[in-house]
Amino acid sequence: FYVTDIQSQSKFEEALIYLKDIINIVSENHIKNFQLLILFHKFDPDIKNRSDIIQNQRFLESKITKIIGNLKFWIYKTSIYDITTLSKAFSDGVFYATHKSKMFQALLKDYMGKTFNSATLLLDQNCFIIASRSTNEDYQRICEEIAPRLTRALEKLEEWAINTVDIVTTIEFPEKHSDFQKEGIIFLRKLDITKTRFYLVALCLNKKVKIRAYEYLPILADNLKNLLESFE
Template sequence: MEDSLIFHEKEKEAKEKTYKILFTGLDGAGKTSIISALHREFSQIALIEPTRGAQRSNFKLLGREISEWDLGGQKRYLISYLNNPNKYFDGTEVAIYVIDILDGPRIKESLNYLYDVVDKFKELKIEPQIVILFHKFDPKLIHNVEKQIKSEILALNKEIIKKVDYEKLQFFTTSIYNPYTIMNAMSKVLLTLYPKAELLQKTINEFTRKLDCEGLIITDNNSIILGSCFKDDESKKLLRSTIAYFLTLNDVFEDMGIEQQEDQIVVRKMGKYFLFKPVTLKKTPLPYYMLALKSRDPLGLYFMNKDFNAFVNMFNDILMS
């Protein structure tokens, strides 16, 4: 009983706490573009201007308040951050460090700044997760030099690990032209802040089977994947390749007011059915979404049956408890 009370007190404190997520790296690396891609503001990416100083915004993830810090990467700002670490770095839970993998001449400069940032974390006696994004790993651009770039990334991984001597390091390759790479990296990182992520994943696994789906992805409105389950590699590839576009299409329909008339999107392709549907929870205005892949027609009463309702109730209980 006492352990249960302690757990609930810690959960309450966690929900009330604001978690600081830091995006940093050199100018032009793509930090702001990554944030825009997560918010599905693709039309704004080409218009992005250099970030001036520290830009902050807040959003909620599974009931937790996330403070997102986008640190401009121009040299005068980098110097300011290092000279004022308490102001910019203190309290960081997750540091996202973005490296433009195609900007060869500046990679050494980028690594040196990364090492300076890690040193400041150590001075402040904080140990945030550090996530290195090798960005602009664009499929079409690297087609002819993919092996070379992958080899360079592997060498950089080893160099960084050896140099910083830091346990909480993760590495990902990302591209705004493959939105799932950004969604996947950010989801894996941010869900470490949520202690019930494993329970949520087990629930999704169970109900993917009960709902007779070949694959299922649950995401929130910030493009964070809360969990997924796939029958095979084909279903995994299909859903991962399309989830960002279903979210964007839903945004368009919302802007047009169409979502008030229809609450699901169904697409038939290659003999399979893609069903995109909101998962409406009690006691929270935050939207969640499901993308399911089925081999049989999902229309009619299928997704109004007791199994789907049971999934929604279980999902609600996990998030609200």
């Protein structure tokens, strides 16, 4: 992770020198596996469209691209006032690099192939994204953005001793090139597997897909259980 304060223009030069130093010490051997997550931090929701902030972003992006050369990097805009932005960056940086994550990813691929879901996220009990797949980046982002609140609602109900299995919301999409609305569904489903809590968030473009998504949940849960056991 390389974190820089998007609001602190006077510190940009210093921050870029620091980045150069990091790149210089990445040894040849590590370059293949090296990936840098760059956080433009303090990208607060109330100022994210301000022209000076956008200018800062463009300035840093162009400088950073030049400094980094061929190394792999991703830019995230983060703020403590939008926790989703941080949990997404953290999930990507911490989980995606691991061997385990590839296996979780494979389970989701299998699940999506059977159900025709348009986006599926697997979250741990802290709402960090362990794996995600989608047919469309927007659908994935929608799920990522609402997941923390959905899990929070479920946990709140549990505090009232109300056992909540899922939260389902019906959504309407404007259909391209027509006046019709497609009716879809997003659901959050709790999966307690042995002692581990997972959450699944899925976006389905229609009710038939949702039925399939539920039908295959036991299989997914079983696969998750086997995977967890294989880690022990």
